[in-house]
Amino acid sequence: MKKRGPLLALFFGLTMLLSGCSSLTVLDPKGPAARTLSDTIIFSILMMVGVLAVVYILYVYMLVKYRAKKSNEGYVPPHEEGSTKLEITWTVIPIIIVLILSVVTVRTTMAVENVPEGYENQEPLVIYASSSNWKWHFSYPEQGIETVNYVNLPTHRPVEFRMYSFGPITSLWIPQLAGQKYAMSDMVTKINLVADVPGSYMGKNANFNGEGFAHMNFEALAMSQAEFDEWVQDVKNNEGELTEAEFDKLLETPHVGRMSFASTHLSFSPPPEEGHHHSGSTEKENGNQEHQDNKEKFPEPSSTDEDEAEFDFDPNVHPDDPTPVDPGDESTHHEGH
Amino acid sequence: MKWDEFFVTGDPLIYGAMVSIVLVSLAILVGLTYFKKWGYLWREWLTTVDHKKIGVMYILAALIMLFRGGVDAVMMRAQTSMPDMKFLDGQHYNEIFTTHGVIMILFMAMPFIFGLMNVIIPLQIGARDVAFPRLNAISFWLFFAGAMLFNISFVIGGSPDAGWSAYFPLAGIEFSPHVGNNYYSLALQISGIGTLMTGLNFIVTIMKMRAPGMTLMKMPMFTWSVLITSVIIIFAFPVLTVALLLMMFDRQFGTQFFTMQNGGMDMLWANLFWVWGHPEVYIVVLPAFGIFSEIISTFAKKNLYGYKSMVISMLVISGLSFLVWAHHFYTMGQGAMVNGFFSITTMAIAVPTGVKIFNWLFTLHKGRIEFTTPMLYSLAFIPIFTIGGVTGVMLAMASADYQYHNTMFLVAHFHYVLIPGTVFAVIAGFHYWFPKVFGFRLNERRGKTAFWFIIISFNVTFFPLFFLGLQGMTRRMYTYSEETGFGPLNMLSMVGAIGLTIGFILLVYNIYWSTRYEPRDTTGDPWDGRSLEWSMPSPVPVYNFAVVPEITKRDEFWFAKQEGKSLSDKKIEKIHMPSNSGKPFILGIAFFFLGFFVVFSWWTPAIVAGIAVLLTMAAMSFDRDDGYYIPVEEVVQSEKRLRGERV
Numbered sequence: 001m002k003k004r005g006p007l008l009a010l011f012f013g014l015t016m017l018l019s020g021c022s023s024l025t026v027l028d029p030k031g032p033a034a035r036t037l038s039d040t041i042i043f044s045i046l047m048m049v050g051v052l053a054v055v056y057i058l059y060v061y062m063l064v065k066y067r068a069k070k071s072n073e074g075y076v077p078p079h080e081e082g083s084t085k086l087e088i089t090w091t092v093i094p095i096i097i098v099l100i101l102s103v104v105t106v107r108t109t110m111a112v113e114n115v116p117e118g119y120e121n122q123e124p125l126v127i128y129a130s131s132s133n134w135k136w137h138f139s140y141p142e143q144g145i146e147t148v149n150y151v152n153l154p155t156h157r158p159v160e161f162r163m164y165s166f167g168p169i170t171s172l173w174i175p176q177l178a179g180q181k182y183a184m185s186d187m188v189t190k191i192n193l194v195a196d197v198p199g200s201y202m203g204k205n206a207n208f209n210g211e212g213f214a215h216m217n218f219e220a221l222a223m224s225q226a227e228f229d230e231w232v233q234d235v236k237n238n239e240g241e242l243t244e245a246e247f248d249k250l251l252e253t254p255h256v257g258r259m260s261f262a263s264t265h266l267s268f269s270p271p272p273e274e275g276h277h278h279s280g281s282t283e284k285e286n287g288n289q290e291h292q293d294n295k296e297k298f299p300e301p302s303s304t305d306e307d308e309a310e311f312d313f314d315p316n317v318h319p320d321d322p323t324p325v326d327p328g329d330e331s332t333h334h335e336g337h
Numbered sequence: 338m339k340w341d342e343f344f345v346t347g348d349p350l351i352y353g354a355m356v357s358i359v360l361v362s363l364a365i366l367v368g369l370t371y372f373k374k375w376g377y378l379w380r381e382w383l384t385t386v387d388h389k390k391i392g393v394m395y396i397l398a399a400l401i402m403l404f405r406g407g408v409d410a411v412m413m414r415a416q417t418s419m420p421d422m423k424f425l426d427g428q429h430y431n432e433i434f435t436t437h438g439v440i441m442i443l444f445m446a447m448p449f450i451f452g453l454m455n456v457i458i459p460l461q462i463g464a465r466d467v468a469f470p471r472l473n474a475i476s477f478w479l480f481f482a483g484a485m486l487f488n489i490s491f492v493i494g495g496s497p498d499a500g501w502s503a504y505f506p507l508a509g510i511e512f513s514p515h516v517g518n519n520y521y522s523l524a525l526q527i528s529g530i531g532t533l534m535t536g537l538n539f540i541v542t543i544m545k546m547r548a549p550g551m552t553l554m555k556m557p558m559f560t561w562s563v564l565i566t567s568v569i570i571i572f573a574f575p576v577l578t579v580a581l582l583l584m585m586f587d588r589q590f591g592t593q594f595f596t597m598q599n600g601g602m603d604m605l606w607a608n609l610f611w612v613w614g615h616p617e618v619y620i621v622v623l624p625a626f627g628i629f630s631e632i633i634s635t636f637a638k639k640n641l642y643g644y645k646s647m648v649i650s651m652l653v654i655s656g657l658s659f660l661v662w663a664h665h666f667y668t669m670g671q672g673a674m675v676n677g678f679f680s681i682t683t684m685a686i687a688v689p690t691g692v693k694i695f696n697w698l699f700t701l702h703k704g705r706i707e708f709t710t711p712m713l714y715s716l717a718f719i720p721i722f723t724i725g726g727v728t729g730v731m732l733a734m735a736s737a738d739y740q741y742h743n744t745m746f747l748v749a750h751f752h753y754v755l756i757p758g759t760v761f762a763v764i765a766g767f768h769y770w771f772p773k774v775f776g777f778r779l780n781e782r783r784g785k786t787a788f789w790f791i792i793i794s795f796n797v798t799f800f801p802l803f804f805l806g807l808q809g810m811t812r813r814m815y816t817y818s819e820e821t822g823f824g825p826l827n828m829l830s831m832v833g834a835i836g837l838t839i840g841f842i843l844l845v846y847n848i849y850w851s852t853r854y855e856p857r858d859t860t861g862d863p864w865d866g867r868s869l870e871w872s873m874p875s876p877v878p879v880y881n882f883a884v885v886p887e888i889t890k891r892d893e894f895w896f897a898k899q900e901g902k903s904l905s906d907k908k909i910e911k912i913h914m915p916s917n918s919g920k921p922f923i924l925g926i927a928f929f930f931l932g933f934f935v936v937f938s939w940w941t942p943a944i945v946a947g948i949a950v951l952l953t954m955a956a957m958s959f960d961r962d963d964g965y966y967i968p969v970e971e972v973v974q975s976e977k978r979l980r981g982e983r984v
Binding site: 023024025026027034036037038040041044045048051052055056058059062063066067068072075076077078079080081082083086087090091094095097098101102104105106108109110111112113167168169171173175178179180181182184185186187189190202204205206207208209210211212213214 | 504642643
């Protein structure tokens with residue numbers, strides 16, 4: 001077939017190219033949630049390749065056999081209304097395929113929405129992930145620390161991300177650990193994940209939220225529980241506390257590098273209530289009214305340490321500057337490519 | 338407001354665009370005056386109510402918009418072709434991907450489809466025009482006013498920059514204070530009114546104006562697809578209109594429907610948008626299925642296989658299209674049960690679509706396939722669209738979508754659906770019906786060259802995006818660093834985009850070449866067609882059918898040809914036709930200025946323009962023009978002339 005030649009060559013070429021030099025992040029999972037998704041994707045690809053094969057074989061057969069050529073000049077094609085038997089066949093078989101995929105979808109969706117299998121008995125580590133402009137804030141209420149633009153996780157422990165936004169809708173995505181979910185200003189959403197391989201993974205905002213969107217990356221670093229505890233202790237000992245004034249200033253700043261604090265913003269700017277919640281007041285301080293409404297429920301921190309936080313690196317990134325080195329890319333080195 | 342806020346400044350690309358807009362406008366004005374064509378333009382085009390001419394204007398506008406949207410696309414591909422590219426800044430990039438999406442869907446795909454609908458539907462059902470010819474002209478001019486309003490945004494005031502889906506709160510006044518998204522809400526409202534009226538017009542036309550004997554199940558498949566599409570339009574478009582109205586109120590009148598404060602719900606916008614947005618996909622894809630059905634059956638020299646199941650599957654698709662909108666935001670956190678429901682309804686659409694694919698394949702079975710240009714596009718559609726379809730099923734799986742959502746995988750998927758589905762269809766339909774409208778074919782050899790460029794470049798452009806998505810590249814990123822490894826595949830995609838550009842330029846060049854050199858068609862039936870439009874001489878006379886044929890079966894004209902019988906040998910009578918009217922055009926202008934002034938919140942001029950709109954409508958409702966009659970002799974004369982006999 002003259003027609004399929006270039007296309008097939010292209011497909012094979014691409015496949016070679018891809019297997020040759022780069023890995024597909026989504027199909028390289030480092031935790032049970034992402035593994036479930038990766039398996040689902042591969043299963044569906046195989047199923048769909050089967051469907052494609054049937055269509056392509058029929059297609060090539062029809063085009064080769066029934067094309068107009070000298071030898072069939074004068075041939076008058078018959079009048080065919082259709083065939084109930086055939087038409088039922090190609091209705092029922094797709095229905096069966098859809099049914100199989102539906103079962104897989106519902107089961108895997110349930111699985112990735114909940115705490116990964118085998119980790120149900122452990123108490124999850126709760127991390128609030130909130131976005132403002134083009135940065136991510138990660139608050140660890142249990143540990144009483146907060147980070148900006150990087151998140152450290154202990155391996156083999158369920159982690160529950162609770163996401164919300166101080167502005168437009170964003171989407172928290174660490175493809176090698178779990179699928180993404182939106183962070184919105186008026187409700188809290190959850191991602192359950194476990195990292196079972198230590199390493200540095202690319203994390204990003206996947207939902208377009210304005211000018212600096214392309215730079216809204218962070219590093220998700222999975223480490224052993226001991227290393228994690230050590231890091232928490234280190235932050236507590238060496239970093240300053242996050243004050244409300246400082247946090248407000250931070251919210252306004254479009255881009256910052258990594259930051260760490262020995263307290264969280266949850267006490268003075270709590271997350272919106274789970275589910276939708278509305279109020280009539282027009283007061284507006286920290287971006288979101290509902291954050292303000294919930295303020296009373298969390299007591300102010302007793303200590304009012306006003307120490308300046310230390311920046312890990314250049315705090316003011318401009319969107320037109322060259323892209324800051326994506327910390328997620330270290331994963332490629334880490335995985336030894 | 339200062340002048341430097343009014344005009345977009347500081348970007349050489351935009352200065353260039355401004356200069357070229359002024360030059361082209363001047364050239365048109367000077368040309369029209371020099372060749373004394375103002376009267377011709379006014380009498381034959383601006384005031385016309387003839388469905389064929391309105392169709393031609395729709396298609397012309399769509400082709401211009403195809404190039405506008407295409408330039409946006411090439412600029413996007415150029416900016417992302419290499420890591421850390423400095424061609425565009427973030428803001429400019431955000432504006433062009435927004436306008437690319439809006440223009441390609443609403444001002445290219447839809448008007449192109451509407452153009453073909455306008456030209457062909459009355460001819461296929463044996464009617465002399467649409468049911469409401471003047472309303473049809475209003476529809477066109479409102480679409481055109483909306484399209485022009487949207488297009489001037491990039492030189493005056495700034496383009497919308499929150500994506501074609503304009504998600505709140507990003508598209509709200511707080512995060513997008515400049516007028517760009519006002520253009521979005523107003524241009525789409527104005528053209529949306531036109532679209533809604535087109536839907537109504539075509540439902541009435543198809544239900545009430547078919548030739549005697551043509552029952553619903555004897556209609557050509559394109560007519561069926563347009564009927565179903567029109568029903569989707571009248572259910573879906575009011576949702577968009579309401580959403581855009583709320584958007585306008587939020588942005589310009591201080592309401593809080595979608596804002597972050599005072600109980601505004603950002604995801605309410607997303608829901609409303611996609612309740613319209615998903616059926617919209619079928620609004621542009623179902624007529625495409627109709628076009629492919631016509632072309633495949635014509636060039637396989639066979640009747641359409643499984644006519645009844647084709648109709649049923651389109652009805653099922655139209656019903657399901659309203660039950661799947663939440664699959665655009667599985668990641669909103671609505672839980673496994675809701676996502677499971679929408680996954681199943683979404684995957685269910687694959688079943689009727691699959692039925693159609695197999696019916697097309699079996700139409701080819703035992704046929705005698707001729708590889709003409711329109712047929713090549715239709716045949717290329719099947720394997721490429723199937724890739725779009727199966728990746729659609731993959732995306733429909735809520736769990737897996739957590740990994741595809743917002744990535745280049747998704748971008749690849751919908752281009753694999755919309756380009757073979759809609760763009761190939763309108764190009765195929767354009768080549769197929771061109772001789773009907775203009776009386777000569779587009780050159781086959783040049784058409785095929787353009788086809789191969791387009792088909793190969795399309796795959797080079799979009800296939801790599803599937804892999805980029807799986808590598809973790811999200812959509813709408815204006816830049817990326819070298820370490821991400823996204824560079825090589827993006828470069829490959831850029832190469833494809835250049836090929837596509839060449840393909841489309843060749844396609845347009847072929848129109849020019851064929852106009853000058855292609856031999857004229859005197860038969861009226863250059864493709865050996867099956868449906869009624871081919872029973873008329875080309876170009877079709879203003880009254881379409883000298884005598885309205887009687888229909889006894891599907892493909893009546895095909896069987897008449899086989900039996901050597903004429904469909905038009907009855908007695909010719911005088912023909913009643915609608916008169917031209919300038920008011921639809923004036924209404925379009927009034928709406929354009931109303932929209933423009935509201936965009937900038939200039940209330941006094943806006944009120945004046947609003948009054949002009951109301952006055953024009955009032956004047957129309959007092960219009961007592963009942964049309965005119967074409968006398969018998971004139972019909973007889975023109976029939977003889979058009980059929981090549983000596984007068």
